[in-house]
Amino acid sequence: MIERRNRFVNALGRLNWLLLSVVILISSLGIINLRSASIHSASAFHLSQLVWLVVGLGLVGIISFVPTRLFIRWTYFFYGIVIALLVATALFGTELNASQRWLDLGVFMMQPSELLKLAVILVTARFFHDRDHRGAFHLHQLWLPFLLLIVGVAFVMKQPDLGTSLLIVAIFFTMVLFEGVRWESLVALIFALVVAAPLAYAFVLQDYQQDRVRAYVNIEADAQGQSWQVQQSLIAFGSGQMWGKGPAEGTQIQKGFVPEHENDFIAANWAEERGFMGMLFLLLLYLLFVICVLDVARKARDRFGILVCVGVIAMYFWHLVVNLGMVTGVLPVVGLTLPLMSYGGSSLLVMLVGVGLVLNISAQRPRYG
């Protein structure tokens, strides 16, 4: 009894409280932000987001205490389940906004493509963990993770969800490059991408996706659709100026000039109400988060742990950069959420599960002690 209590206390002691605090702080700011963004609208986004946050933190608690080897063992199985869910989505999914991303599970709707992010992180980490390779990899040695990636991403592309597809690919490549590939392989890869991009634009991208790319290329000229959204977002950002208009005082967001403001464009509300200083504070919190996770990776006991941390950093980093890039008009609108801030259960849960994995690794007994 005492021993068990001690183990629990030890576990609590090993919990990375700084990381958890940063995550809870960002999530709380997210809920406050959602509340002021929807203060005049009928939908109480912040309340359901709060429910998701509580559920998510519960998951974080559970995940952080599960022995890491269980994750390693069940990784491929988990990947299989996610692929199955994607197949189910393709077959029975609910169509919203001309895109079939949602799977109605009765109690709630989920986006299996969000889960794929985690699955790819885990599978890639497991793959390198198993190989335990010291040098750089040849491209042909990576056929298995590539195959798995392509299978998963193909379903996401088909939905269609360009943003998530690109993001998953970016996570994968970040991890692969972190692990190291030979430079010849790298050149070959880059060459393949350069050739593939225009082909993909012409043959793979759906009309609306092509529009987005075009709109990005010429934001000011076309006030329609996508760039209207960006233009209005820019106005929201800019009009926040140094200190912002104050909580719930943002006119751009309150009056609905920015579509999807609770979701992909949530940063516009934060920026409008809290100004440049608010955005700076938020960026510093994310930076702190990255540093915390990097620290966990540095102290991790095995390659799986290190690579999962890198994968989670990649997931957060690419979400953040692409999201802020698109809402401030420097990147095309590809529909990626701002981690922990954007409204949406699937996104929040996946982000939190990622944190849970990092906390789990952090709670492992250190390598030399």
Add this chain to the structure above:
Amino acid sequence: MTGTTPMAVEQSSTRAGRGEFEKYHRRYLWLLTICLISFVALGLRLWHLQIVEGEEYHRVSTQNIIRQVEIKAPRGEILDRYGVALAKNRPSFDVVVDPAIFLANADETVIDMVKEFLHLTDRDWTRVHDRLKARRGDVVVRRNAARSDVARIEEHQMQLPGVNVRINHQRHYPLHHVGAHGLGYISEVGPNQLRRMQPYGYRRGDFVGQMGLERSFEGVLHGSPGLERKVVDARGNRLGEAETDFLIGEYQQIAPIAGRDLVTTLDADLMVIIDEAIRDYPAGAVVAVDPRDGSVLATYSKPHFNPNAWSGQLSSMEMVRSDNDPFRPMVDKAMSGFFPGSVFKFIGTLAALTEGGYSAHDEVHCPGHYMLGGHRFGCWRAGGHGRVNAYTAMAQSCNVYYYNIAERVGIDPVAKQARALGLGERTGIQLPGEGAGRIVDSDWYDENNPDGYQRGFALNAIIGQGDTLVTPLQLVMAYAAIANGGKLYYPRLVDEIRTQTGDSLFEFHPTIRKRVSFDEEHLEILRESLRMVLHSGVGTARRSSLSHTEAAGKTGTAQVAQIGAVRIPHAERELHLRNHAWFAAYAPFDEPEIALVVFLEHGGGGGGDAAPVAMEILDRYLTREERSALSVRLGDEMAQGNQR
């Protein structure tokens, strides 16, 4: 985004590394560096957006939520003296598009609907789309849209975000072309005009009076627009009351002030009568006034234009056609100077009696011409009139009699008489663009003729030729002064300015411009001689008369081509070489109610052409039983014609 590449550079570290995970150590640094660089880049972008450009975006954000819609003030109506509307407003429907809302929401199907409902071709749509992209405020896509189109748009309102139907006022002139020159027309304010009128609150797209009363009373008729401010969301939907109150409080609406109505002295019926009487002549002018107070009963110019077309969307075809018309339809001939010819002779008679020491019965022999220094001045009747006196000379319009007077008194007393009766200077009518005409004297010739004043000029001047120019309006005011015993009035065109609810704001009282001190005996002689033009056996207009009463008048046939220079018979001449036909008159003779000048540009002869027209007008005017019946009927006919 290939920001990850630096991580791959590190093969050397793997080779160098001894420990299992040592190859990662430099990569953590790389990872952190990339994150830092990205975050700094994002921070700089935010700095630029929020601090550098912040103010501008802030300004835009305030405009974004508060929409200001101008409420146009209904333009004042123009009424005739009995209340018949000469210019009024009809509700019309403009289809307008709010670019911000439309462009944000419109997809192909919406655009197709708009194109279909408004019958726009692809090219039309491209133009509209360019305008939408170029402007912030509402864009009028279709002015004065057909009712059926409006109905379809309103039916599909929900599917057409940013497309609205705005009720507007379309200017309408029920009498169509009748009296168009005096009333004028309105049109969208032009760029130069706008620069001038902006200080008075005019904006692009406003309509402004461009001619006639519409122009001279623009300030009265226009009214001032109101404003409606509303708080809207991105789809243009109005937000709730509480929020609107919070954001803009009491400044939600400024009511427009309707333009004031003008009650004119015009008689719509008389103008319709004139229009019918002059039907056979392509060009000319008619002005009628009430000699008792100087009120203008009718002012009419031909060829006319359709003010309804000019106030709406005038096709460029029509504009070109009107520009090329040799009869200049956009010129108000009632206020333009022409050679008066013999209608000017009443001035000669007055000069003879007052300055020349003539008595009414002093006779002059007319052999058909008059010799001056070897130069032959002809009379219109080559055989001559024989012995004529003041009465018979006027009745027969004998030139030689007047040549004699001119020789006796010289040109200056003639000019003096003419000016005393207001000729050669603007009458002061409340219309823009009035011409002054020209009365010539010896000084004028000294200045304008290389050889200075010659005696012969007086001979031409006294018969209304040479360099004398008189406007029909001046002439009618002068004849009215003869009729009323010497009171030269200002032509009074507007009687009253009043609000649309009928409260009088200002009244224009009859105002005497000059009191001409006629010798009562001279006036009697003049009037009697004018009566004889119509009512004696030798009168040039003896074939014309009124059915119930007597009138006084004078014919005039002004030669446009030099006398004797054109040997072709008059009827075979080209139109622009034909004579101007005049008739100036007042009636009834004993108690004059109306003075009238009929001017037919290149219309032929005063006795044969102008006098019958004038008598038809006077007769119908004086014997009509029901007021306003004609104009109301014409208005109805025109309305039906428009609907078709």
